Amino acid sequence: MVPEDNSPQNGKNNILNTAVDLTVKLGTLLLIIFLTFKILMPFVSVLLWAMIIAIILAPVYDWIGKPLGKRKKLAAIVIGLFGLAFLLVPSYWLVDSIVVGLRELGESMNDGNIDLPAPSESIADLPLIGDWLYTKWMEIHNDLNESLRKYLPQLKGFGEKVLNSLAGTGLGILQFSLSIIIASVLLTYSDEVIKSSDRLFIKLAGNKGLEYAEIAEKTVKNVATGILGVAVIQTVLFGAGMIFSNLPLAGFWILITLIIAIIQIPMMVVTIPLIIWAIATKEPLPAILWSVYYLVVGAVDNILKPLLMGAGASVPMLVIFLGALGGFITYGFLGLFFGAIVVSLGYKLYLAWLETD
Numbered sequence: 005m006v007p008e009d010n011s012p013q014n015g016k017n018n019i020l021n022t023a024v025d026l027t028v029k030l031g032t033l034l035l036i037i038f039l040t041f042k043i044l045m046p047f048v049s050v051l052l053w054a055m056i057i058a059i060i061l062a063p064v065y066d067w068i069g070k071p072l073g074k075r076k077k078l079a080a081i082v083i084g085l086f087g088l089a090f091l092l093v094p095s096y097w098l099v100d101s102i103v104v105g106l107r108e109l110g111e112s113m114n115d116g117n118i119d120l121p122a123p124s125e126s127i128a129d130l131p132l133i134g135d136w137l138y139t140k141w142m143e144i145h146n147d148l149n150e151s152l153r154k155y156l157p158q159l160k161g162f163g164e165k166v167l168n169s170l171a172g173t174g175l176g177i178l179q180f181s182l183s184i185i186i187a188s189v190l191l192t193y194s195d196e197v198i199k200s201s202d203r204l205f206i207k208l209a210g211n212k213g214l215e216y217a218e219i220a221e222k223t224v225k226n227v228a229t230g231i232l233g234v235a236v237i238q239t240v241l242f243g244a245g246m247i248f249s250n251l252p253l254a255g256f257w258i259l260i261t262l263i264i265a266i267i268q269i270p271m272m273v274v275t276i277p278l279i280i281w282a283i284a285t286k287e288p289l290p291a292i293l294w295s296v297y298y299l300v301v302g303a304v305d306n307i308l309k310p311l312l313m314g315a316g317a318s319v320p321m322l323v324i325f326l327g328a329l330g331g332f333i334t335y336g337f338l339g340l341f342f343g344a345i346v347v348s349l350g351y352k353l354y355l356a357w358l359e360t361d
Contacts, residue, residue, distance in 0.1 A: 050179050054186035056341055058194070059221055060228045061087070065191045076192050084188030088181055095177045101255025137280070212356065219352060220345050227328050227344045230312040230321075234305050235265035241301040242274060249282065249294055265305070266340075268329055275302035323351050 044051070061083055069079040190197055205220075206213035243258040251257060261274050275298050282294040310321055324344045331343015 050183050051186065052342075053180065053183035054190060056224055056228070057087070057183055057187035058190040058197075059224045061187065061191065062194065065194065076194075080188040080192040083191065084185055087184040087188070091177065091180055091184065098255045098259050101253075212352075216349055216352065219348055223324060223345045223348045224341055226312065226324060227341050230309050230324075231268070231328055231340055232266065233312065234308045235262060237308070238265050238271065238301060238304055241304065242278075242298070245278070245294065245297055245301065249286075251278075251281065267332060271302040271305060275299060320351075323347055 065079055065083055068082055069076060202214060202217050204213075205217040209216050239258060239262040242261045243254070246254040246257055264273055265271065278298045279295045282291045282298070285291075286294060309325070324347070327344040327347025328340045329343070330347070331339030331341070333339070335342065
């Protein structure tokens with residue numbers, strides 16, 4: 005039997021071997037995490053949107069899945085196809101109408117056939133900007149070519165931004181299409197995904213894990229309905245008015261309206277120009293009716309957001325809204341959701357800290 009070597013030198017060697025072994029293991033783990041993140045980096049936004057879409061569509065998936073029995077894949081395929089149709093059909097119409105409208109505008113400018121109607125006298129009676137707007141409008145009406153030449157640098161810059169936005173919109177539509185397909189796959193394995201996410205939150209937060217997981221899920225749904233849902237509703241209502249009132253380049257203005265609604269700019273930015281256009285181009289009665297319609301549509305978000313964003317949430321609506329708005333400013337569209345989730349969880353952690361002795 006070989007006696008144990010309990011000498012100090014042997015103890016130092018054991019500590020050194022343990023340290024080296026631990027360093028190698030941690031280094032290997034960090035390297036794997038880094039490489040995994042690096043490899044998946046191009047797909048991070050697509051995967052995150054897929055997770056958000058899956059959470060939003062989960063109630064629809066359950067509703068469709070009931071009559072289909074245990075055929076989860078069929079229910080997921082149905083949702084995926086409807087989701088793609090809901091995204092691609094309006095997107096194709098919007099982009100096509102914008103391209104066609106810009107082409108017709110360019111051809112009219114080249115042929116010299118474009119003519120801006122004279123402003124109505126009522127434009128000058130508008131408060132604050134009436135006189136200035138009437139003067140500028142009349143100046144452009146009297147000599148359109150000279151006015152275009154005068155503002156050519158600004159128009160060129162605006163045109164470049166429009167083309168860049170169209171290119172970005174096409175890429176965004178492609179990414180969202182891929183996200184919808186991945187979301188339908190996630191819904192197929194929804195039970196496993198829910199169990200895995202619950203276990204992750206329990207690992208991170210212990211007994212409070214399930215509560216925080218529920219907060220994250222409800223926050224995503226509330227932001228989706230309160231911000232994106234209201235933005236889509238307002239855009240559809242504004243868009244219907246633009247189309248039926250024969251607004252030129254309606255597709256382009258509908259896209260601008262959607263962006264303004266999503267990024268939470270006050271809808272008066274859209275409402276006021278539409279009212280001015282209606283007063284300037286319509287007869288008195290239609291102008292009044294369209295003005296009232298646009299005012300009502302512009303105020304819809306003030307009613308719907310408080311109802312939808314705080315529905316069923318244990319976090320105040322103001323906290324969710326500030327998180328969504330700050331997240332958007334910092335991280336873009338994805339920040340709408342992650343800003344709201346992070347601030348909501350931070351709020352709950354703050355309350356938990358206050359309750360502890």
